[in-house]
Amino acid sequence: MSSAQELFGGGVAVITGAGAGIGAGLARYAARDLGMNVALADVDAAAIAALRAELEQHGVRVLDVVCDVRDAAAVERLAESTVAGLGPVRLLVNNAGVEQFGYLWDTPVAGWERLVAININGVFHGIKAFLPRMMAEPGQSWVWNLSSIGGVSASPLQAPYIMSKHAVLALTECLRQEVELAGHGQHVHVQAVLPGAVASNIFESAGAVDDGDVAAAEEHRAAMLQIKAQAMDPLDAARRFFDQAAEGEFYLLSQPFVADAMAGRADILTHRRAPRLPSGEFSVPAS
Template sequence: MNPRETFGGGVAVITGAGAGIGAGVARYASRLGMTVVIVDIDGDAAAALRDELSANGARAIDVVCDVRDAVAVADLAEKCYRDLGPVRLLVNNAGIEQFGYLWDTPVENWNRIVDVNITGVFNGVRAFMPKMIATGEPTWLWNMSSIGGVASVPLQTPYIMSKHAVLALTECLRLEVDLAGHRHIHVQAVLPGAVVSNIFDTAGGVADGDVAAAESQREAMLNIKAGAMDAVTAAEVVFEQSADDRFYLLTQPDYVSSAMTERAEILSTQRAPRLRATQRFDPAAH
């Protein structure tokens, strides 16, 4: 099956769709002929994308929703199934970043990472999965992890931790769906490499402690962003792999696979993670 045959004509619900890879998924889904539900906490960004897609002839709906709010996400699921019909694709994508040493990280920033990146995914699964089960129709559920979900990276610990958690959640959910016999539900993990996004610009930092180290890591990530993959191109790759019934959906297969191989080697040899030269922070330079 190709992506148009698999997804065309269905409903796609995408959280964090106002920008970055979420917006790329929304744009590509609309090209496939899907009805796109653009979910974001930023109402202006969601409305702007709705207008863009609608102007191109697509059916798009914008919804302001905070994925941290379980009741709001449940209401979203109810509205989608009531007004639009069965959801063919749910993308739990909403996520935020954090820079700085873990011991300098503000408690409120840590809690926000956990609430958005991890609990937001759980809220999406819990709100939509019973409805997906009940319809008995083929449906796809993507949870957005990251290349960071198979890596160890200093000065981004809360984010990296959250993406490991999302990957583990998705792997376990896949087993539970199989165990329960829900063959019509395709659970898949998305692991993007560097994709154009504003996630680094809007990431949390630190107010106390080693501010220079936190901002140096932000600068390094912004430099990577300059050569990052276009979000729509990334979405196209992910849709193709999803339609091919893969579990791990990789935006840059060779690059992300190399990180997966390195992770497997670390675990199989039980060696400690090692800093790369590019990860070493020189305080004297700041």
């Protein structure tokens, strides 16, 4: 069986949402440990400029491209500049994502639309811009779409985010079938990434509510920040994702408890049980 180094080493990776968290961890591991040339895409110009300077010290080529994945034309320009500057893409990581806390009926329309545009439309824009180019290349390539443990579970006060990650997972499962149906399954590998608790700034920057039960939304944010305190280092998660991808897995998991959540979801659907409030470390403090 091939190793991650054999499959990805020396290739080109493009990572959206690369300025922090999982995206930055993937970029660091790809460049530092695998010797990949990397295109860093994010709306935070300063963050990806600093990361570019860091990664270039490892002797790889790096582009930093300010790109809002909500804008299809901007993602198309990202594809054009990546291929022109670094060459054919071996790994596309549709990672950019945001959170939203609060009761669904309190969620601002602008917050809902922002999350859908980034978490769902952004993945579609990445596929639309990059996948035809990747299918046209003879070499092996990979598409990773970031779902989440939230893509196989349900949680109150995070409905927009949970919904979006279910959508990304379903999109990725369908895309895997479509790539195979179109005759590209032997050289274009579609995989779903399901992080559990991995350190990032997504909870701090999550959308809030303007009115309604503001306290419930902020208590949930505080609960998620407590989880972050024990979260996995993004570099460790990146290593696991790359290793599982090299082994040919479809679902790339950061931690074993993500598999437990998948099994729990399957059991709920099999027995047609109504969703119940979570307990334990993912429970919401009483208000």
